[in-house]
Amino acid sequence: MPWDSVPWFTEGEAEHSSEVARLLAYAAFAGAEGIIGNSDLQVKALATPGAAVQVMTGACAVLNRAAGATYQAYAARLPTADQVNVAATGAAARSDLIVARIENPYSYGETWPHPSDPANGPYVYTRVISNVPKTTTRVKQVRPNDSAITLARIDIPANTSTITQAMIKDMREMANPRRRRVVRALRGTWDTPDEVGNVKYPSWEEFPNGARWDIEIPEWATSATLMGTWAQLDQRNQKDSYGRLTVQLGSIKTSEVRFHCDYTGNTQRHTFVGGGTISIPTAMRGTVVEALLVGAGESGYTGVLEADGGSAVFLDIEFVEDPTEDAI
Numbered sequence: 215m216p217w218d219s220v221p222w223f224t225e226g227e228a229e230h231s232s233e234v235a236r237l238l239a240y241a242a243f244a245g246a247e248g249i250i251g252n253s254d255l256q257v258k259a260l261a262t263p264g265a266a267v268q269v270m271t272g273a274c275a276v277l278n279r280a281a282g283a284t285y286q287a288y289a290a291r292l293p294t295a296d297q298v299n300v301a302a303t304g305a306a307a308r309s310d311l312i313v314a315r316i317e318n319p320y321s322y323g324e325t326w327p328h329p330s331d332p333a334n335g336p337y338v339y340t341r342v343i344s345n346v347p348k349t350t351t352r353v354k355q356v357r358p359n360d361s362a363i364t365l366a367r368i369d370i371p372a373n374t375s376t377i378t379q380a381m382i383k384d385m386r387e388m389a390n391p392r393r394r395r396v397v398r399a400l401r402g403t404w405d406t407p408d409e410v411g412n413v414k415y416p417s418w419e420e421f422p423n424g425a426r427w428d429i430e431i432p433e434w435a436t437s438a439t440l441m442g443t444w445a446q447l448d449q450r451n452q453k454d455s456y457g458r459l460t461v462q463l464g465s466i467k468t469s470e471v472r473f474h475c476d477y478t479g480n481t482q483r484h485t486f487v488g489g490g491t492i493s494i495p496t497a498m499r500g501t502v503v504e505a506l507l508v509g510a511g512e513s514g515y516t517g518v519l520e521a522d523g524g525s526a527v528f529l530d531i532e533f534v535e536d537p538t539e540d541a542i
Contacts, residue, residue, distance in 0.1 A: 236286035257366035281323030302375035315362035401526035411511035411518035421509035422521035433500035453517030464503035
C-alpha cells in the first residue's frame with residue numbers, strides 16, 4: 215500500500231503513525247524551525263557565573279532530519295529552566311554551541327540510545343557541541359544530520375572555567391516571526407506652502423504640517439523599519455537649501471538624510487527618501503504612538519524647501535518580531 219494508510223484524523227479504532235503526527239507539526243510551523251515566542255529559550259550565565267549556563271523557559275519547533283523524514287517536525291517545550299555544564303578551556307580558546315536537540319531512537323535511521331523510561335523519555339535535551347569554529351552560527355554547519363536548533367554560541371577564552379554573559383552570543387531564530395506593514399500618505403494639501411529650513415538643527419519641526427499619524431504598535435513587535443518619502447518638494451526662494459530629514463516614532467528618530475540643494479537660477483523640485491531600523495522598547499509595545507516626518511535646516515543657510523500643492527509625502531513602517539533578550 216503506497217499511502218501511509220491512516221490520514222490525520224480518522225475516527226474509530228484507526229491508529230495514526232508518528233510520521234503523520236509530525237507532518238501535522240511541520241504544516242503548523244509552515245516548514246520552519248526555531249523558537250516560538252521572541253524571548254523563548256534564552257541562554258544565560260548563572261546568577262553567580264560558573265562552569266555552566268542556563269537555558270530559560272520556552273518552546274520551539276525542530277525539523278526532523280532523520281533519513282526519509284520529509285515534511286516532519288517536532289514541537290518541544292521547556293517549562294522550567296535547564297542547566298548544562300561547560301568544560302573549562304586549556305591553553306587555547308574554544309567555541310561551543312548550545313543547542314536543543316531531539317534524540318528519538320524510534321525514527322527511522324536514528325541511532326540514539328533508548329531511554330530507560332520509554333513512556334517519558336526524555337527525547338529532547340539541551341546539548342553542548344564543543345570545539346566548533348568561531349564563525350559557526352548554525353548546528354547544521356557542524357552536525358547537518360542532527361534534529362536540532364541553535365540557541366547560542368559561547369566563545370570561551372583560554373584558561374577559563376567561568377562562563378560570563380559577555381561570552382554568550384545569541385543565535386536563536388524564530389520559527390515564524392510576525393510582520394505587519396503600515397503605510398500612510400498625504401498629498402497636495404498645502405495651499406500655503408509649508409517650509410523646512412527655518413528651524414535649525416539640532417532642533418526639529420514637523421515637516422510638512424499634517425505629516426503626523428497615530429500608529430498602533432503590535433504587542434509582539436521588537437523592531438521596526440521606517441521609511442519616509444518627501445516627493446517633489448519645491449525650491450523657490452533663490453537660495454541654497456541645506457538641511458536634514460528623518461522619521462520619528464514616538465520619541466525615537468531614525469538616522470537622518472541630508473539635503474543639499476544649490477540654487478541654479480531656476481525653480482526645481484526634489485524628492486528625498488530617508489529612515490532606518492529601530493528597536494522597539496518593551497514599554498512601547500502594544501501602545502499607540504505618533505509617527506511623524508520631521509526636518510531641520512543647517513545653520514548658515516537661509517534657503518528652504520517647500521511642500522505645496524504639487525508635493526506628496528509617504529510613511530512606510532514594517533513591524534517585525536525578532537528574538538529578544540528581554541527579562542523573563
